[in-house]
Amino acid sequence: MMTSFYSNGKLLITGEYVVLDGALSLAVPTVYGQSLSVKSVQGRHLNWKSLDEKGKVWFQETYDLSSTGNNTLQVTTPTDNPNPSINKAEVSNTLRSILNEAKKLNPSFLKEEDGYEVTSSLNFPREWGLGSSSTLINNIAQWAKVDAYTLLWNSFSGSGYDIACAQNNSPITYQLKDKQPTVKTVPFDPSFRNELYFIYLNEKQNSREGIAAYRSKELDLYTILPKINSITQRILTCTKRQQFEKLIHKHEAIISEILDTPTVKEQFFPDFKGAIKSLGAWGGDFILVAGNKNTADYFRDKGYHTIIPYTKMVR
Template sequence: MKKTFYSNGKLLITGEYVVLDGAKALAIPTKFGQNLIIENSESGLIEWTSYDYDKSIWFEETFSFSSIVEKKNYEAIHNIKNTLIEILHEAYKLNSNFLTESKGYKITTELTFPKFWGLGTSSTLINNIAQWLEIDAYQLLKNSFGGSGYDVACAQNNSAIIYQLNDEKPLIKTISFKPDFTSKIYFVYLNKKQNSKEAIASYLEKRGSVEKTIAQINAITDTVANSTELMEFALALQKHEIVMSTVLELPTVQESLFEDFNGVIKSLGAWGGDFILAVAKEDPTDYFKGRGYEVVIPYNEMIL
């Protein structure tokens, strides 16, 4: 019998980095996501195939049940395989039945976005595996990748959320975020995927005392989430960039790459890669494409 599970991708609009320290974050699920398809087999193995958005295979491997139980570690060239074994090992610790009561699986994953976009290849997988095995996705994330968990919350919800950690426990408030000016919001891919773990490590080194920063970001998140005017929304995003630029000791993406842009640009998630958000009164597609950034997606084509 075939079982299919699906999880939404994500974009973090406010609260990057400081969400780890308990700041409020506005996060939005995307129309793009990932499927997980489970079929039983008699092989005594897990036969795993991962497809990119264009139906090309980007990962294909076979695992023994024992490699998962023992959390076998292969050579560094098998980095993806090792990561997957780690996730499945942690899942096994939370619910061993999927190995002890099975004769084998054929497992397929299907992305509906290019995997290098950074919309949640890992978080959608974590949430799909948790759905399949009926375990806590946040616990599985904590035990494997780590992170704040906002991406798992997006995987599970079909509307915008205010996400906050309280004593390491996620607080999730679903909200309606559909301002009249969404036609003025665009998402632009910066042609490189950012390593979130490295970016977070750098933040943890530089953050210092975060109480003031958290208060500032909380206020900005509330403003952004409740904005009814484009100018109010844009100015709040600009203020967010200035606050985080000071904390991270980095120039904003607008300062470093798009100083002449007629509008406001904000980094999303780890600074320096993946997507940015652009607010502009006129369609900025030609501006970005003229600078080599071919992926420019209007808000309503990206956001669920």
């Protein structure tokens, strides 16, 4: 018998960094995501295989389930590393940690007499930063029948907005209130969506490093949060691209001041005529661009070839 799970990828449109401190943020689930298939097999072992968007194995490992009485999984004889570009031991330990945390939340998880063959399949490149970790955690949480937010926070750091995107098929607002997630689906479908593009900056950004840098700042959140909240609310009701661009510019200026870092437009695209907004941790992954029919040519000429129209990216 095989069981399957699926989780959406994510993009944070407003509230990067400050979502950690309770800012009202707008996020969108993507058409890209990750699936997890689980098949029962004989023997007390868990054979794990991770596939990239081309169906190629980039990680595999076998874990011993016979010692789960102490709530920890152990690696059996290590398998060959199918991808020399990754630190296999680090990936294996991270996955083992997530599974062990899931067992702590649900002690009956993996207690059956059988073993498992598990295949996790991405339909986007891992370096895109659309949530390879959050989609994995949400899938494992579904399999283990545990709360995905708790599993995330017990395994990693983060606000949890990516889990909310994994679980919803429409844009959402996300806000932490008393450290608890408040998620609302919203009808965000701008009339100027055909003039919006997501462009990959050819560089994977480390979210944990970005969060650590943000946490090192001394911030006046009583001033900052109302400004971000207002921008998010106004973007939700925005009907004209020019208004949207002004709101993007305001948001970028606020985060730029917090991080003491120039905006991505100031650094790399000062001659671009439209508006540009960083998404998630600054310095890599995707940016959101409000432009026109010439936008794709502008970025291609500068060496950026992953250009996805809004309508091809967002659920």
